[in-house]
Amino acid sequence: MTDNNNVRVAGTHFEWTPAMTVGEPTIDAQHQRLLAQLNVIMDAIINEATLEEVFAAIDFFKEYVDEHLAYEEAYMTRRGYTGIIEHEKKHQNFRDTYQSFRDKLAGGITPASLLMEMEVYLGEWWTGHILHEDKKYYLELGSAE
Ligand SMILES: [Fe+2]
Numbered sequence: 594m595t596d597n598n599n600v601r602v603a604g605t606h607f608e609w610t611p612a613m614t615v616g617e618p619t620i621d622a623q624h625q626r627l628l629a630q631l632n633v634i635m636d637a638i639i640n641e642a643t644l645e646e647v648f649a650a651i652d653f654f655k656e657y658v659d660e661h662l663a664y665e666e667a668y669m670t671r672r673g674y675t676g677i678i679e680h681e682k683k684h685q686n687f688r689d690t691y692q693s694f695r696d697k698l699a700g701g702i703t704p705a706s707l708l709m710e711m712e713v714y715l716g717e718w719w720t721g722h723i724l725h726e727d728k729k730y731y732l733e734l735g736s737a738e
Contacts, residue, residue: 616736
């Protein structure tokens with residue numbers, strides 16, 4: 594991945610590795626997009642966040658909620674994952690957080706503050722959810738049929 598005009602600060606960008614797989618190619622690709630988004634938001638914060646960048650990040654959250662969470666839930670249902678109820682509750686937390694970001698934007702929070710909150714939340718989601726909770730279904734289900 595290359596940055597065009599943005600300053601790149603060594604060591605601050607997230608990178609995908611095969612060890613992060615959850616055994617289903619579409620979900621892995623969606624997770625890679627989330628990782629890329631973490632880097633985009635980080636660059637926006639470093640380079641003085643604009644409102645346009647906040648809107649772009651909000652759009653990403655919406656797409657993630659509408660497409661990724663629903664896709665993953667359908668996958669877990671189809672494969673008969675035993676932990677799905679608990680997992681879906683965690684997804685609901687993500688949906689609620691997305692809504693709270695929208696509310697804060699409407700309430701006039703500064704772009705830099707909101708992007709920082711998003712970066713922290715997505716970073717915690719990455720380590721706490723994708724690398725932990727999503728791994729649980731991979732451990733139970735293995736790779737997609
Ligand atoms: Fe998940």
